[in-house]
Amino acid sequence: MELPVDLRSDTVTKPSPEMRRWMYEAEVGDDIYGEDPTVNLLQEEVAELLGTEAALFVPSGTMANQVALRVHTQPGDEVIAHRDSHCIHYETGALAALSGCQVAALEGEGGLFTPDDVRQAVRPSRPYLPRSTLVVMENTHNRGGGTIWPPEQFAAVAEVAHELGLMVHLDGARLMNAAVALGVPPTTWTRHTDSVAICFSKGLGAPIGSAVAGSRDFIEEALRVRKMFGGAMRQVGVIAAAARYALRHNVSRLAEDHRRARELARGLGEIDQELGGGLLSVPEPQTNIVMVDLSPQRLPGAEELAQRLRSEQVLVGAFGPHRIRMVVHLDLTDQSVAFALEVWHRVLGEVRKG
Ligand SMILES: *Cc1c(COP(=O)(O)O)cnc(C)c1O
Numbered sequence: 001m002e003l004p005v006d007l008r009s010d011t012v013t014k015p016s017p018e019m020r021r022w023m024y025e026a027e028v029g030d031d032i033y034g035e036d037p038t039v040n041l042l043q044e045e046v047a048e049l050l051g052t053e054a055a056l057f058v059p060s061g062t063m064a065n066q067v068a069l070r071v072h073t074q075p076g077d078e079v080i081a082h083r084d085s086h087c088i089h090y091e092t093g094a095l096a097a098l099s100g101c102q103v104a105a106l107e108g109e110g111g112l113f114t115p116d117d118v119r120q121a122v123r124p125s126r127p128y129l130p131r132s133t134l135v136v137m138e139n140t141h142n143r144g145g146g147t148i149w150p151p152e153q154f155a156a157v158a159e160v161a162h163e164l165g166l167m168v169h170l171d172g173a174r175l176m177n178a179a180v181a182l183g184v185p186p187t188t189w190t191r192h193t194d195s196v197a198i199c200f201s202k203g204l205g206a207p208i209g210s211a212v213a214g215s216r217d218f219i220e221e222a223l224r225v226r227k228m229f230g231g232a233m234r235q236v237g238v239i240a241a242a243a244r245y246a247l248r249h250n251v252s253r254l255a256e257d258h259r260r261a262r263e264l265a266r267g268l269g270e271i272d273q274e275l276g277g278g279l280l281s282v283p284e285p286q287t288n289i290v291m292v293d294l295s296p297q298r299l300p301g302a303e304e305l306a307q308r309l310r311s312e313q314v315l316v317g318a319f320g321p322h323r324i325r326m327v328v329h330l331d332l333t334d335q336s337v338a339f340a341l342e343v344w345h346r347v348l349g350e351v352r353k354g
Pocket of ligand 1: 061062063086087140141173174202
């Protein structure tokens, strides 16, 4: 087991020797001329996986989202998304800066919302109102705690959006986590969308890279926007190879991360009971993200507790004044989870009040 046990994010993984071998051996060419065979293969494989006509490799998940948003909108448009969605909360205001759009931010448990929420958010067509042009859904939902969009609810939201003339973008940075957790193909969700973003550098364990997928027309525009945003690259097969390796070898094993996340959550619940209860609450994780709500009365704030855990070699993220996030990933083992629980037990015993 490696120390520290790093539960801050599933982006902290390092490429394995076998993945590096694929990178080393990748055939490459100039991708701006469309001549990188490894990138071309990856794009075909992603389109096949997501059931779209085409796909485009981009450096980051942020760029995958922002390219799609730019293609779907005009300046002054309004994008409907959950207030906690990555493209609003974590992308430096790019939607405003790069696409000139504003946001209609929806509320809803776990980052989800309903067809009615969308109906109410869509603006009527008036010369003095912004145009509603796009709905964004995130699956799994990061700030929502790794929540999965129930397929029927997702389809119903997309149907209403399309009825009202809006496009649908899926931020599927962790789409494969949702697919593996429910045992369904990713097309369960993607077939209702106009574009999809997927990350290789999250749970799939590649060091770099994302893709955006959709129709051939969409990808033709996306190629222009990717270049405009500075994301067109040259002999980039060296990283596309890592993404190809990740899709081949690291998808079905996500089930292990989900099991360990459940064990981590259950373990914390048991520790709370052993210490008399009422210190924290941990909802049952749906995928690889564990959210821990700390009692404001009985425990120090999230920052302070994270600091204590860090001093004992367990890294977690403070996700609000009294909320901690832990993310399970492929560089962790059963021993790392056991170690993290031991440290939590000791630290909680020391810092609890009353
Ligand atoms: C991580 C993430 C992204 C992309 O982030 P990058 O750091 O730009 O790769 C997009 N959406 C969600 C939901 C994410 O968790």
